[in-house]
Amino acid sequence: MKKRTVWILVLGMTAVSLAETGFDLELLEERGSRFFDIARAMVPPDRGFFQEAAGPLLGTVRMSLAGSFLGSLLGLLGAVLGSRRTDPHPWIRVSFLCFIQLLRTVPALILALLCTFLVGLGTLAGTLALTFSTFGVMTRLGYEDMENLDWKTARALEASGCGRGKAFCRAILPRLLPGYLNNALYLWEANVRQAAILGYVGAGGIGLLMNQQLAWRAYSRVGSILVLLYGAVLASESLSEALGKVLNGQWRLQSWMKKGMVVLGIVLFLGSLGTLEPAGRGGLGAARAMIRGLLTPDLSLLFSLEKDGVPWLLGETFAMAFLGTLGGGMAAGFLAFFSSFRFLPVQGALLPRLVLLGIRTVPVFVYGLMWLRVTGPGPFAGTLTLWVCSIGLLAKRFQIGLDSGDRQPFDACRAMGTGWAAAFRWTILPQLKKSTATALLYRLDVNLREASILGLVGAGGIGTPLILALQQYKWQEAGAFLWGLAVLVLAVEWGSERGRR
Structure with missing residues (x-):
């Protein structure tokens, strides 16, 4: 696939996703400080x-x-x-x-x-x-x-x-x-x-x-x-x-x-x-009812084009995952460099590594609750949540790529008088191109799954109706959401495989 086609596709998907999730920079500027309200309340810990x-x-x-x-x-x-x-x-x-x-x-x-x-x-x-x-x-x-x-x-x-x-x-x-x-x-x-x-x-x-x-x-x-x-x-x-x-x-x-x-x-x-250790509840009866409902999904819900239908909710879920991966990838690339022992002294890179570990540690739902204080319920909160979660895990993948790459061409260019930034651009970045694309595609796959569970805190996507259907034993409705999610994930995986080739 030609580079121009890829860039046009990415820009088009970004524009559609921004509209779908209700991304609002003015709201972030006005209320973004509220994200840290819960964080400040956690300090000092009990x-x-x-x-x-x-x-x-x-x-x-x-x-x-x-x-x-x-x-x-x-x-x-x-x-x-x-x-x-x-x-x-x-x-x-x-x-x-x-x-x-x-x-x-x-x-x-x-x-x-x-x-x-x-x-x-x-x-x-x-x-x-x-x-x-x-x-x-x-x-x-x-x-x-x-x-x-x-x-x-x-x-x-x-x-x-x-x-x-x-x-x-x-x-x-x-x-x-x-x-x-x-x-x-x-x-x-x-x-x-x-x-x-x-x-x-x-x-x-x-x-x-x-x-x-x-x-x-x-x-x-x-x-x-x-x-x-x-x-x-x-x-x-x-x-x-x-x-x-x-x-x-x-x-x-x-x-x-x-x-x-x-x-x-x-x-x-x-x-x-x-x-x-078994807890002593459930059994074959529950399994039969569950399997029967999941194998006979609610077709009216599966093919409905209304806002509560599966196609619309899947579009919202994909938009959240895509923007979260894209934004997280850009921030992660920057942080990965400052946490690399290969290009910075250990004492300088250690603190960013520990900060990134802290970002990876916080469960996705905690981030969701923190962003809800800024944006209110909806896909915008889910998008920002996936953005933060993606930073921690993508930065680790990028950092591994930086630390395991061949630095000799970079040192050779520096020895010939090439500027630091130019040497990094022409000798290190080409080595990272394939691994970076693979990491981003893998993270998009993960974010699709995480976007589908953020509904537990009201952060948009297909998660809210899916979990409500499961908790209320509405197996046919749950089956419709799960089959739709499966199709979306498999379609993205197929597209990722084509892109890697």
Whole structure:
């Protein structure tokens, strides 16, 4: 696709999205300071509340561990089933991949709400939701990586009399696992943040406590929860980064250290299984009613062109996600540079990194409530919420690209007398072009899911009617919204794939 066509398309979509979401700069200038009202009320945090919040935080971390472990294990099996190189029955593979694609379109919060109807309130529902969500993502990543591997060695082992399973374990699995485990670590980081909001729908963890304190406007206690959550996210990202360096061969460990890490992983996994305690509500009857309604959606709602119809709400959701991704990407690029250890001294880049970590830590609903004080209910608040959320996560992706890029051409240009800005533009930015586009497209995909749940706080999009339909057991209406959301997410993914090619 030509660059001019891309720019025209982006500008056109931006103009339409600005109109659809009611973007108003004058309102931001007049009332923007209200965004910090809740933030100011959180400072200083209530130190006496730390002990009470520590228990739910531990439950949140255990949910994320259990969901990540179980989902990754199931995802490895799903990758084998989904790969055309391992599955001899195409109709089974195609049916399974269709299911995976649909599963991936449902946000983890909606999965958690559905699980509460089946197994009751509590951490079991949250753990199952994270397991299903991780399973869907890891299955796709796993079978895509498997398709790109060279299978000649495995086929040779099969031809020499080695069974298919042994050939796979000896020739394919050792090359698949490092990348697969790196993806699992990245998802675990995300699941720690996801687990923190599942309590909003009764699925356990610290989100339930946070929701209560927000409802009571006990903002100093909310500040205490966010401080603890900041520590948990910092620990999970640091551990994930360290383990990633071990998997990539950047850090070499002695044999006893590797064995110790395996034992520690097993202990953490077994300890996290306490979140699977059943709550004793729901069952097959609820599952049948849910499945029947979701498979027979309300067609009048699905094809209605009114403002409460699915097409209109999907357009609003996409506009929120698109503007949030675009605005967040521009701000993230600026902040990523100032947090890069490759171009700034450690003491200068450390503070921006910690600030970005804080931005990533705050749950999406808290940002939504803060923007509602500025804009009032509606898609404008949702757009600004996604903008802030995108900054933290995109800045991390951009920063990784900066830190891992080749700096030698930049240094060579500087040595020849080229200005700093010109050298950066002609030697570093071209290296980041592909990874930046991939990160933006991936974030747009994520923002579509997050935009669909912001309705919980009245921040526009398809989330409000979807969650109301689920809470009122109107399964056919919920089915119409979920099928519409699935079509939108899959359409955006298809467009993203075409754009990358």
